[in-house]
Amino acid sequence: MTTLDERLVGVRDGGRRALVPYLMAGARPDWTRLLQAAVAGGADVLEVGLPFSDPMMDGPVIQEAALAALAAGTTLDSVCAELGALDLGVPLVAMTYCNVVYHYGLERAAGRLRDAGVLGVILPDLALEELGEWAAVCDAGDLATVLMVAPSTPPARVARLTARSRGFVYAAARMAVTGTAEGLGDGAAVLERVRATSTMPAYVGIGIASPAQARAAAERADGVIVGSALVRRVLDGASPEEVESFVRDLRREIDAT
Amino acid sequence: MSVMGAPDGRGRFGEFGGRFVPEALVPACLELEAAFTEAWADPAFVGEFHETLRLFGGRPTPVTPLPRLSERLDLRVYAKREDLAHTGSHKINNVVGQTLLTRRMGKGRVIAETGAGQHGVATATAAARLGLDCTVFMGEVDTRRQELNVFRMELLGARVVPVTSGSRTLKDAVNEALREWVTCVADTHYCIGSVMGPHPFPWMVREFQRVIGEEARAQLEDLGVGVPDVVVACVGGGSNAAGVFAGFAETRARLVGVEAAGGSAIGHGAPGVLHGMRSMLLQDEFGQIEEAQSISAGLDYPGIGPEHAHLAAIGRAQYVGISDDEVLAGLTLLSETEGIIPALETAHAVAWIANAAGRELAPGTTVLLNLSGRGDKDVAQVRALMRGDG
Numbered sequence: 001m002t003t004l005d006e007r008l009v010g011v012r013d014g015g016r017r018a019l020v021p022y023l024m025a026g027a028r029p030d031w032t033r034l035l036q037a038a039v040a041g042g043a044d045v046l047e048v049g050l051p052f053s054d055p056m057m058d059g060p061v062i063q064e065a066a067l068a069a070l071a072a073g074t075t076l077d078s079v080c081a082e083l084g085a086l087d088l089g090v091p092l093v094a095m096t097y098c099n100v101v102y103h104y105g106l107e108r109a110a111g112r113l114r115d116a117g118v119l120g121v122i123l124p125d126l127a128l129e130e131l132g133e134w135a136a137v138c139d140a141g142d143l144a145t146v147l148m149v150a151p152s153t154p155p156a157r158v159a160r161l162t163a164r165s166r167g168f169v170y171a172a173a174r175m176a177v178t179g180t181a182e183g184l185g186d187g188a189a190v191l192e193r194v195r196a197t198s199t200m201p202a203y204v205g206i207g208i209a210s211p212a213q214a215r216a217a218a219e220r221a222d223g224v225i226v227g228s229a230l231v232r233r234v235l236d237g238a239s240p241e242e243v244e245s246f247v248r249d250l251r252r253e254i255d256a257t
Numbered sequence: 258m259s260v261m262g263a264p265d266g267r268g269r270f271g272e273f274g275g276r277f278v279p280e281a282l283v284p285a286c287l288e289l290e291a292a293f294t295e296a297w298a299d300p301a302f303v304g305e306f307h308e309t310l311r312l313f314g315g316r317p318t319p320v321t322p323l324p325r326l327s328e329r330l331d332l333r334v335y336a337k338r339e340d341l342a343h344t345g346s347h348k349i350n351n352v353v354g355q356t357l358l359t360r361r362m363g364k365g366r367v368i369a370e371t372g373a374g375q376h377g378v379a380t381a382t383a384a385a386r387l388g389l390d391c392t393v394f395m396g397e398v399d400t401r402r403q404e405l406n407v408f409r410m411e412l413l414g415a416r417v418v419p420v421t422s423g424s425r426t427l428k429d430a431v432n433e434a435l436r437e438w439v440t441c442v443a444d445t446h447y448c449i450g451s452v453m454g455p456h457p458f459p460w461m462v463r464e465f466q467r468v469i470g471e472e473a474r475a476q477l478e479d480l481g482v483g484v485p486d487v488v489v490a491c492v493g494g495g496s497n498a499a500g501v502f503a504g505f506a507e508t509r510a511r512l513v514g515v516e517a518a519g520g521s522a523i524g525h526g527a528p529g530v531l532h533g534m535r536s537m538l539l540q541d542e543f544g545q546i547e548e549a550q551s552i553s554a555g556l557d558y559p560g561i562g563p564e565h566a567h568l569a570a571i572g573r574a575q576y577v578g579i580s581d582d583e584v585l586a587g588l589t590l591l592s593e594t595e596g597i598i599p600a601l602e603t604a605h606a607v608a609w610i611a612n613a614a615g616r617e618l619a620p621g622t623t624v625l626l627n628l629s630g631r632g633d634k635d636v637a638q639v640r641a642l643m644r645g646d647g
Contacts, residue, residue, distance in 0.1 A: 103544025150281035
């Protein structure tokens with residue numbers, strides 16, 4: 001069991017539905033201040049994007065944030081240096097793409113991220129069949145490999161994914177890349193399939209944009225991931241106070257379940 | 258594994274290939290792998306594929322001796338005339354195969370990416386023939402550079418979506434097609450345009466293009482040439498090269514892939530993961546993908562098909578770069594000596610042959626040039642370049 005597993009089981013055992021805001025590292029010079037604002041607003045876990053030039057699983061908002069971060073010179077090293085200097089008090093999960101960690105070197109990347117306080121990593125383009133080497137490195141280094149279950153995942157495959165996931169299972173609410181949408185999509189059905197195979201915390205994301213959606217998701221899931229709706233605000237120049245306020249709105253609705 | 262046989266169970270050619278896609282797309286890739294494996298072993302499907310290429314696609318394309326070019330270069334050069342296939346390039350082979358497979362899988366729609374528009378036009382063509390709905394993703398920059406091809410696709414009943422993300426060129430069109438595929442994978446096939454992407458695409462596209470090499474092998478026998486000393490093809494993603502190489506991989510023929518110097522994934526790239534595959538990629542020191550720069554939009558791709566990366570790694574094929582300046586000389590040379598205006602992509606291969614003649618190609622060497630496409634699409638651009646305002 002990784003540290004992230006222990007921490008997230010602890011959140012659930014404490015009777016709390018986890019709120020996981022996503023922010024892109026380096027999208028603005030004050031991005032670490034925004035992480036702190038999200039924690040102040042009630043985040044239980046932070047998902048931090050490490051920018052990649054060709055983010056296949058991301059919609060226009062997070063693409064824009066990634067390009068802004070890259071234009072500002074953001075790298076895995078620069079992100080780890082800034083994160084390492086923070087004490088946020090909540091677990092950090094990094095999201096990036098295979099090539100960023102492959103190019104850095106798997107062991108080296110895992111070590112660098114873990115040393116910076118990152119407890120888990122999501123690589124959306126690393127399919128289960130290709131996971132082996134990275135998973136071994138992460139298991140050895142106490143870094144959780146968080147896997148995604150999609151609406152298209154057949155039931156037999158759901159069991160293999162949940163067995164291999166660490167920290168939590170990312171239940172994709174719809175067949176789509178990251179973005180904003182209405183409702184909970186296929187989230188309930190995906191959650192049901194995950195629950196049938198695993199007792200691991202199951203978090204819902206993809207298209208969850210509003211406090212009302214977050215509430216609907218939290219009625220069924222152990223946690224809710226909100227990315228594009230928050231990043232849109234960041235790109236539009238929201239102040240840390242405004243970020244905190246939006247996260248607090250999400251928190252309030254989640255806690256009302 | 259024989260050279261250019263099937264990849265391993267994970268879709269690997271040596272250390273390259275594989276399937277690096279979001280979980281949402283994995284079931285579709287597995288379904289496609291099963292469907293293609295079954296179809297390719299079914300004589301009825303293979304028969305319909307070849308009959309469609311014959312009655313609709315203009316196959317077999319001839320092998321043409323190039324006597325005046327040969328005399329000029331002191332070589333014996335032959336051209337496999339993919340420029341004479343329907344829509345003007347080898348692209349038709351792949352799209353005929355993939356659209357037949359789409360119908361067999363019970364899907365009614367295809368999506369595709371395109372750079373210059375060749376693959377987009379070919380996909381729209383094959384989709385129209387089978388009555389499939391067709392959407393083509395094309396970088397906004399390319400829709401402006403290749404306005405006529407946009408109109409061609411629309412004439413064929415396709416919808417063209419300008420891609421405004423990233424660099425707004427081919428690599429972003431691939432990203433956008435993959436993102437779209439996530440949303441509609443149940444009823445839509447992604448008709449990828451080259452030997453790239455996640456398994457089974459690199460293998461499947463090479464198999465649909467294999468007809469080039471198999472025909473050429475037999476045609477050279479009929480001409481009394483036998484196995485040529487060298488087989489030369491241009492390489493962007495590498496589908497025409499993979500197709501022609503497949504017919505000669507088990508022979509003694511030397512295989513040469515010619516990349517654009519500004520898009521030379523083998524020459525200047527490093528191993529990495531992009532668009533669902535592990536291959537050689539142009540990238541910076543942080544693993545961010547760099548944009549290719551080439552006179553020819555068809556070679557403007559920062560990666561290369563994984564099987565080419567493997568053929569390079571094991572030394573079975575050699576990959577060389579040709580600069581934009583040399584390309585125009587190659588295009589002029591073939592036009593003036595043989596009455597064939599090649600595509601700018603193909604002109605890279607012509608230019609390499611001309612450069613190598615008398616150096617690494619000894620007098621009398623027999624060379625098969627895969628003449629992958631005709632140059633009509635490039636004439637306006639070439640005129641501008643020659644007048645110095647390109």
